[in-house]
Amino acid sequence: MERNLSGSEKRLELEETGKRILNAARTELYIEMRFMGAALSSLGFEMDLSTTSIGTDAVNIRFNPAHVLRLFVEEPGKLNRTYIHMLLHCIFMHMYTSEKYSDERLYDICADIVVESILDGMDYQCIYRISSDYRDRWYELLEKELKVLTVEKLYRYFSETNVIDIFEMEKLEREFALDDHGFWKRLKDKPVNDDSKDEDKEKPPIDEDYNTPDGAQNEENQRKDGNNNGTANDKNPENNLQDNSGKLPEKEKKKTKYINPHRLQKIENSRQNWEKEGKRIQTEIETVGKKYSDKLGKLAWMLKIHNTSRTDYREFLQKFKVLREEGGIDLDSFDYGMYSFGLEQYGNMPLIEENEFREVKKIQDLVIVIDTSASCKDSLVQRFLDETAGILLDNDNFFQKISICVIQSDDQVQKTDFIRSKEEMHKYSSEIRLEGGFGTDFRPVFDYVDNLILEKKFDNLKGLLYFTDGFGIYPQKPTSYDTAFIFAKNEEYEDENVPDWAMKLYI
Template sequence: MEENSEEYKKGEENRKAKLGVEILKNCRNELYSYFPYLDGAFASVSYESCRHIRGIGTEGNIFYFEPEYLLHSYGHSPAAIRRGYLHMMLHCLYLHLFPKEEYSKHIWDLACDMAVEQVIERENLPGLCLPAQPVRTRCLKKLGDRNLSAERISQMLMQGIFSDSLEEIQSAFCFDDHNLWDRRKEPERIARTKSKWEKILAYTGQKKHDKKQRAGEQEGDGREETAEVHRSRYDYRRFLKKFAVPREEVELDTESFDYIMYHYGMEHYGDMPLIEPLEYKEVNRLEELVIALDTSGSCSRETVQQFLAETYSILSERENFFKKMKVHLVQCDCSIRESIVIHSEEEWKAYSKNIKIQGRGGTDFRPVFAYVAEQKEKKEIRNLKALIYFTDGDGIYPKCRPDYETAFVFLKGGNGMDRVPCWAMKLVVSH
């Protein structure tokens, strides 16, 4: 009887560990949709359950997690775990795992947490948002608009410029267990891990618009050279395919799975969970799409046609694409000149072939966003996932990020790309 009890206990631990791994994989996949250029970083860590860790943490190679903590936390707030995953990944990229000798462990750990959280906070992504906390808000305001390095924040903490106590700040900013960072007994392993992340950082920097990036510090001003994560140059084809067509995929639906009910059943009824994860997960790739065309004097009819042709070639690769969605095509220079809705392949081809550019004035991007808000209020747009704005980049941009993905698309690079706000993607269509 005792032997059966031990087997059951071991089996239950294995189940929880596997579920924990699935949760982290799911978080990784969701984060990749926001930050595709971090693919090298995402591929450089594995996952492993550990009973001797406080919640979750990493030493640069493995994300260790305590199963009970992870399952309970994810069941309570998936966004907190997604954000925490990115939190740990940024620790690795900024080389926070290799502490500076001149700072105490407590100060350094807290400064590193504040450094990565200020970066995540500025992204303002819906899938990573947490409820407002007064201490966090006050501290972020004190840090200002720049992404400060952990070194600079350490100095600020030691100078006592924050009105809240170190304990209160730690409670507001900490996520992972930093004890795994202290591995002085294994200098060779530390050196290998540091070298790995330096190479990943270099690779990531190349993918981010070929700009050299250094994480953690810069001598002189102490800035974190990690530009806002959406300011990179993305591949247009990959972006558009991400929003291809709603379908069901064979995978565990960890978003809709209630871990609390699962464990209640396992604990009280043996091998009889009250709920199982769904084997099929519906992935809404795209139900509606808004394509805005900059019809100012700088965009010719031929250029617009070339953009529409490339867009159609990507969308038409998906079977029954036009039966699954509708495309809002909007022409705008400094105001809305034309707006139509495309429902079929024939309508798209006819419009593209016979398009008449209307406008030729100055460029103001804001009317298109106002148009979308108006259509959503009228229920003409119900589930918008992405707005694509084809332009040369010269114009007046909205100040606030909308609640859907926005990409400004260029037929070729140019000075206009540098004007795209940090909350939007900038893409280059092949030609």
């Protein structure tokens, strides 16, 4: 005769079953995706009845055993896909950037679309799913409009260009959402009051990382509360706040929401670990080369975009400043002591006067080249010019006499404009008309600039900025001035063939 299991024993059995299932899924994924080995092992397993499905907080996969068991029996392939879906959220650090966006629900679906688009491009049987017509239509539209799907671009697109209603949002969630993002929101939770902090110091942070959800208290907690006849509830002032439905008012729910600070610190520390893991996977993929490129789809490219640091453009332009004298009082070299002594000793006759010239570092000569080939979008060019003009119009960046050469080029130089003042720069950026639209060859521009130098069009050319998508033929000969190829970070670009003597900038 079988012994009836107690509540705690049933809970333990469910937890162990869920962990065994997830461990089996991890093993299957590891066999096919060896490059993901370390990442797959980075997430532990933790049963969590606050969710009806499964999710991750970047430290553990937190699961409801009923959901995991159902997937294992009915859709084992979907369980594998959900596992790798959550893993990609961690690798691309979606849970750490969600707080930057006001619409959490929109951010969540954008993150899911990005991850699912990567998985749909991968050729691994263990995560394969048949793509629906609805999904394919969205991919076709988004890739046509945005080319590269990132959370930032998708969020902007759905917020400004193609605003979706609540019904379309629900359809997108049914199609793309696989995991519970509620654990991401808990990353932002802080201890509510000092009493909670003191209580946490006394209790070990085990199985108490999150609040127990309404109606989901385990048997052990019920025993601690005493009997179940309502006496304990009457003594608990928090329970008196419940309405007739047995739930806390929304305001009180927010007050009682609490995450263990030990857990919070552990989760925050995991951010650096996932950043390193993303770079490690990118390096490993690049090492194996094109052997697995068909299987990986666009994962390698998306990792490259994610791991490429955006450069401070304003700070970068400091490289092109030169030191020279310009008119203006030099307060740094002025001796106020001698000046005051003269005024006191001889009345209104100072012994020294201000220096009417000063040495400063500013930009004098600069070449800006715009790629006007068919592959470089006009909107990106305009954003680059607007940002550049905004920086250059600052009085601290330019001498009064300047020479900025703006060149438009595709496979040949199409148009050249010389800008001699800040006013001309402002006018040019607001009224520019792009010319070109053919292929890309960078070499004619450098030959053209060499001729301008011979013709003494510049007093002291320090640098050339080439805004491009990188798809073209690069020069081999180093230049006598600094050269930087500038790429839009979240767009499609090719920077593998940039020569070693040139700088690469991502904005």
